[in-house]
Amino acid sequence: MELSLAARTVAGHTVLEVGGEVDVYTAPRLRERLVELVDGGARKVVVDLGRVDFLDSTGLGVLVGALKRLRAADGTFGLVCSKEPLLKIFRITALDQVFPIYASIEAATSTGGDGAGPTE
Numbered sequence: 001m002e003l004s005l006a007a008r009t010v011a012g013h014t015v016l017e018v019g020g021e022v023d024v025y026t027a028p029r030l031r032e033r034l035v036e037l038v039d040g041g042a043r044k045v046v047v048d049l050g051r052v053d054f055l056d057s058t059g060l061g062v063l064v065g066a067l068k069r070l071r072a073a074d075g076t077f078g079l080v081c082s083k084e085p086l087l088k089i090f091r092i093t094a095l096d097q098v099f100p101i102y103a104s105i106e107a108a109t110s111t112g113g114d115g116a117g118p119t120e
Contacts, residue, residue, distance in 0.1 A: 002026075004051070005033050011109040014042040015080075019051035022059030030059065034066040043075035046108045055086055060095060067099065078108045 003026035004019035014037055022030055037045060047063065049055070063079070070077040078100040081087055090096040102108035 003029055005030065007033070007037060010046075010105055013044040013046050013109045015046045015048055015105055015109070017048045017051065021054040022052055022062070023054060023056045024058045027056075027058040027062045031062045031065065034062065035069070038066070038069050038073060038075070043070070043073060045070055045075065046078045046080060046102075046105065048080040048105055049086055050080060050082065052081075052083070052086060055089060060089070060093065063099070064095070078102055080105050080108050 002020050003022065004017075006017045008015050008017070016033065016037065018030065020026065034045070034047075045066065047066070067077045079090075080102050081090070082103045087096070087101070090099065090101060100108075
């Protein structure tokens with residue numbers, strides 16, 4: 001399946017909507033887009049995984065890299081995910097303790113995206 005990426009601004013946050021499969025083949029495109037956003041000045045980034053059907057370890061690595069890049073730039077990074085199969089991956093890897101994970105874009109952008117924790 002193809003990877004789709006679309007960025008928009010919501011309440012001062014850059015929201016990157018991701019769709020399709022994030023795997024070893026498509027993850028480099030996701031990484032490039034996140035780097036472009038941060039290099040372009042985005043400091044409050046939310047990645048919406050609502051249309052992602054599959055996420056592998058390469059995709060998780062890209063998300064961790066983006067989190068590190070934003071923290072180094074005094075930015076914030078959050079994920080929007082409500083699909084149980086994806087949430088299970090974050091729990092199993094303990095990355096649910098690393099990323100702020102929100103149930104909706106509204107929840108992620110209304111908290112300031114400061115990593116204060118998920119609002120569900």
